[in-house]
Amino acid sequence: MANQGARVREESEAIPEGRARSGHGRSRILIVVVGLGCLLVAGAWIAYGRQVRTQLQAKATPSAPAAQPSRPIPVVVAPVRTGDLNVYLTALGTITPLNTVTVKSRVDGELMRTHFTEGQVVHAGDLLAEIDPRPFQAQLTQAEGQLAREQANLANARLDLERYERLAKEEMIARQQFDTQQMTVRQAEASIKMNVGQIEAIKLQLLYCRITAPITGRVGLRLIDPGNVVKANDTAGLVVITQLEPIALVFSVPEDSLQPILRRFRSGGGKVPVDAFDREGRTKIATGTLVAIDNQIDPTTGTVRLKASYPNTDDVLYPNQFVNARVLIDVLHEAVLAPAEAIQRGPQGAYVYVVKPDKVVQMRRVQLGPTEGATVAVRSGVADGEALVVDGAEKVQDGARVDSTVRKTPTAGAPALPGAVTPPGAGAPPGAVTPRGPGAPNRVPRAPRPGA
Numbered sequence: 001m002a003n004q005g006a007r008v009r010e011e012s013e014a015i016p017e018g019r020a021r022s023g024h025g026r027s028r029i030l031i032v033v034v035g036l037g038c039l040l041v042a043g044a045w046i047a048y049g050r051q052v053r054t055q056l057q058a059k060a061t062p063s064a065p066a067a068q069p070s071r072p073i074p075v076v077v078a079p080v081r082t083g084d085l086n087v088y089l090t091a092l093g094t095i096t097p098l099n100t101v102t103v104k105s106r107v108d109g110e111l112m113r114t115h116f117t118e119g120q121v122v123h124a125g126d127l128l129a130e131i132d133p134r135p136f137q138a139q140l141t142q143a144e145g146q147l148a149r150e151q152a153n154l155a156n157a158r159l160d161l162e163r164y165e166r167l168a169k170e171e172m173i174a175r176q177q178f179d180t181q182q183m184t185v186r187q188a189e190a191s192i193k194m195n196v197g198q199i200e201a202i203k204l205q206l207l208y209c210r211i212t213a214p215i216t217g218r219v220g221l222r223l224i225d226p227g228n229v230v231k232a233n234d235t236a237g238l239v240v241i242t243q244l245e246p247i248a249l250v251f252s253v254p255e256d257s258l259q260p261i262l263r264r265f266r267s268g269g270g271k272v273p274v275d276a277f278d279r280e281g282r283t284k285i286a287t288g289t290l291v292a293i294d295n296q297i298d299p300t301t302g303t304v305r306l307k308a309s310y311p312n313t314d315d316v317l318y319p320n321q322f323v324n325a326r327v328l329i330d331v332l333h334e335a336v337l338a339p340a341e342a343i344q345r346g347p348q349g350a351y352v353y354v355v356k357p358d359k360v361v362q363m364r365r366v367q368l369g370p371t372e373g374a375t376v377a378v379r380s381g382v383a384d385g386e387a388l389v390v391d392g393a394e395k396v397q398d399g400a401r402v403d404s405t406v407r408k409t410p411t412a413g414a415p416a417l418p419g420a421v422t423p424p425g426a427g428a429p430p431g432a433v434t435p436r437g438p439g440a441p442n443r444v445p446r447a448p449r450p451g452a
Contacts, residue, residue, distance in 0.1 A: 072403035076391035077355050078339045079406070082384045085337060085377050087330040087370045089261070090281070093251025095321040096307075097244065099215050102237040105230040106208040107131060111238075118221050122213045122241065129238055131230065133209040140202040147195035154188035161185050217243040242319055247312040249276060249288065251325040252303035258293075260329040261306070265290060274308035276317065277324040286310045286317055290327065332370065335377045342388035343368065343376055352382060353389040353396055355404050361389065363398040 105111075109131040116128050161181045168178040213219075220240040224230065230238070253261065265272050272290040277283060288310035297304045308325065310317055317323070342352050343366070354362045366381030382388065387404060389396060396402060 072359065072401050073395050074392060075355070075389045075396060075402045075404050076407050077387040077404045078342065078390045080336060080338050080378070080382050080384055080386045080388060082334055083337055085332040085335050085370065085372055085375060086328055087332060088275075088326045088372060089253060089257050089329050090324055090326050091251045091253050093249045093276075093308075093323055093325040095317045095319055095323060096248045096250045097217075097242045097319045098246065098248055099217065099243040100319070101214050101217075101241045103128060103211060103214070103239050103241060104232075104234060104237040105131060105211065106232055107136070107205050108231045109133075109135065109209065109229065111224060111226050111228050111230050113226050114222065114238075116219050116239070119218065121216075121218050123216045124213055126213045127210060128213055128219075129211040129226075131209040131211070133206050136202055136205045136209065140199065140206065143195060143199045143202055147192065147199060150188060150191045150195050154185065154192055157181070157185045157188045211238065213241060215241055215243055216245075217241045244315060244317075244319075245312050246309050247317050247319070248291075249274065249308045249310065249317075249323065249325055250305060251308075252298070252301070252305050253327070255297050255302050255304055257329070258297075258304050261290075261327060262293070264327075264329050265293065273328050275326040276308075276310065277326060279322055279324065281324045285323060286312065330370075332377055335369065336379075336382065336384060338366075338376050338378045338382060338388055339390050340371065340374045340376050341390040342393075344393060353393055354382065355387040355389060355402060359401055359404065361396045361398060361400045361402055 112130045112132050114129045116122060116126075122128070161178075161184075164173060164178045164181045167173040168175060218241070220242065222239055223236050224238055261272070274288050274290050276285045276288065278285060288308045290306060291309045292307040294305040306325075306327075338352070344351050344353070349365060350368055351363055351365045354364055356362055364381050367379040369377030369379050371377070387406070389402075389404075390407060392402075
């Protein structure tokens with residue numbers, strides 16, 4: 001009994017200790033939960049603050065553009081002017097020499113020596129090369145000996161003919177013998193003619209042993225060296241001579257442009273200027289005149305060939321050189337001229353931005369004429385003296401207020417860069433880009449502003 005009572009007391013003492021331990025564990029869990037809650041609240045507060053700042057910035061952003069239109073937009077303008085405009089037709093052409101000769105040997109023999117320097121300018125009749133003449137000199141001596149023998153035979157035959165003639169008159173010989181002697185004399189005379197012709201042929205071959213320049217021009221690189229045996233049927237030849245002064249330019253133009261060129265050619269007395277520019281169309285190389293127009297149109301390309309002549313005294317043009325030919329076909333007098341940079345293009349056609357005296361931009365549609373370099377002839381839409389936006393057009397629209405700066409313009413009718421001509425009536429379709437010359441950049445078409 002005593003043992004049972006002691007056990008009961010021990011169990012009663014152990015129960016409070018277990019309760020105390022479970023209480024401490026619950027306190028720790030509560031602390032952890034409270035800490036996590038505080039972290040979540042702090043994170044939510046930070047996120048909310050960022051969201052509020054973003055909304056405030058978004059609300060403040062639209063107010064900036066609202067105040068922007070009140071500020072004038074800086075642009076550069078150029079005035080429209082009235083003047084003369086030269087209308088050119090531009091085409092790609094090739095420099096062609098008037099004469100090109102491949103010098104060849106006309107006899108067979110060894111090439112002894114040459115008397116020219118590669119790249120030298122030679123004149124007609126200058127000695128270029130020599131071929132060994134000794135075989136022909138020997139043939140000439142032999143032919144001259146044959147001729148002397150035939151001449152002696154002819155003299156003897158003539159003496160016999162005189163004797164036979166006297167004997168025939170006295171009827172001392174038969175008539176047939178006299179006639180035979182006459183034929184013998186004639187045969188001797190024919191043989192002499194053959195020998196004379198043979199001698200002349202040999203002398204001509206001796207003359208061909210000295211090769212001379214047939215034309216005046218510049219020699220190219222030597223095609224064969226001294227010491228080689230040349231033949232009359234060689235295709236390569238000894239050297240090529242090209243005439244450079246004067247020289248020609250051959251180019252093709254569309255058949256639609258033929259009539260303006262013909263009118264200019266006939267009205268100007270055949271003196272139609274043709275300028276030659278480099279391949280980029282920026283540098284003027286030479287000035288010549290139109291000398292010939294082909295007599296037919298190529299049906300495969302629809303073009304006709306033209307030829308211009310240039311003095312080329314400074315040797316700036318070389319055979320087979322590609323150049324841009326510019327033919328003056330017309331001159332527009334008192335035309336309304338505008339800078340090419342001011343022309344904008346959209347689906348509805350060409351238009352410009354005109355700055356009115358009150359510094360307000362007005363968009364106007366225009367009808368364009370020929371283009372020459374950086375100058376465009378305007379048929380309608382603008383008037384002389386009006387200011388057009390040439391720089392900053394992408395920032396303006398119809399009705400915008402601008403702060404304009406006037407740009408100095410070139411002389412009327414004087415293109416800044418040589419370029420192709422857009423003939424009247426051949427305007428580009430809506431949205432297309434019209435080329436303004438080999439060196440002028442093409443403006444990218446842009447959609448018109450609202451209200452266009």
